[in-house]
Amino acid sequence: MEFPEPAPADPDAPPELVYRCDLTWLTSSWTCVFGRGCAGIYAERPDDGCCTLGAHFSDAADERRVRAAVRRLDAGTWQHAREGRRGGWTEVEEGADGPVRKTRVVDGACVFLNRPGFPAGAGCALHSLALAEGREPLELKPDVCWQLPLRRTYRTVERPDGTSYLEVTIAEYDRRGWGEGGHDLDWYCTGNPEAHVGAVPVFLSMAAELTELIGAPAYAELARHCEALTGRRRMLPLTVHPASRGARR
Structure with a gap:
């Protein structure tokens, strides 16, 4: 239509x-x-959903929005807060058209994915933060994540x-x-x-x-x-x- x-x-x-x-x-x-x-998306990691690969940023503004949200996360809401602060929560991947910035993969999945058993609950830490703040998840998550x-x-x-x-x-x-x-x-x-x-x-x-x-x-x-x-x-x-x-x- x-x-x-x-x-x-x-x-x-x-x-x-x-x-x-x-x-x-x-x-x-x-x-x-x-x-x-x-x-x-991968049979050996059913709890990851589609978060296994991490998220590619669409542009610099996309990454800046996520960065602002990351500042409001802490160890109580983000399972990999310590690793993310220490080693960084982004990484660069070589794509077909050159280097691409994305969220870092830690222990086999996106650094923001809280695994089952985490006290604050499993799932995207950014998504959970948005709901806790009474906001739409699209305001905090990478573009590719909220658009899918x-x-x-x-x-x-x-x-x-x-x-x-x-x-x-x-x-x-x-x-x-x-x-x-x-x-x-x-x-x-x-x-x-x-x-x-x-x-x-x-x-x-x-x-x-x-x-x-x-x-x-x-x-x-x-x-x-x-x-x-x-x-x-x-x-x-x-x-x-x-x-x-x-x-x-």
């Missing part, structure tokens, strides 16, 4: 921004099942008359989104019925994340289309995500 930018500066001009959204994914019943059925499994991509579309517009796509970050490495994942949530057990569809459960990605006016328009689709779903069975359909069975 596509729709132009809501309330453009010049409503009579051709749209300069168009949103292209995968409603099959956004109306699916996927939900994060970390700690309640998540098998982890949403995927935002951009492309410039050329019109026949020589003009162009920016297309922003919001879709599922499925196994293929990881590139060739996706084939090495032992388990991945978006395509598994085990994770399609949400009480509400993705466009509602991830409303904060979608709003951050495309803005409040565009989210409102997206939600309107999703609500219209869910109301007609029995008439359009092909719009149901295969894993959601499998979960119902």
Whole structure:
């Protein structure tokens, strides 16, 4: 489904921004099942979820936001606080396009992952800090962490008359989104019925994340289309995500 930018500066001009959204994914019943059925991306580390590899920062601003949050963590909320303070909580990995900064991996998983048995609870220390402060986790976590499994991509579309517009796509970050490495994942949530057990569809459960990605006016328009689709779903069975359909069975 596509729709132009809501309330453009010049409503009579051709749209300069168009949103292209995968409603099959956004109306699916996927939900994060970390700690309640998540098998982890690697079979030998099921308790890590998708935190095994650490998180790559999208840019310097992303890292600065996380750094500000790290200052508010302590040994009571962050299992690896001592190691993170002493040895650092970032590292550099050589990527296809050069060095990439990311969160450090300690004992086989992200330095911010509190393991089972930690008194403050298992899971991301940054996520827990956000909830304790009454904030959205996206305000403290690396971009890649809070965006998954949403995927935002951009492309410039050329019109026949020589003009162009920016297309922003919001879709599922499925196994293929990881590139060739996706084939090495032992388990991945978006395509598994085990994770399609949400009480509400993705466009509602991830409303904060979608709003951050495309803005409040565009989210409102997206939600309107999703609500219209869910109301007609029995008439359009092909719009149901295969894993959601499998979960119902």
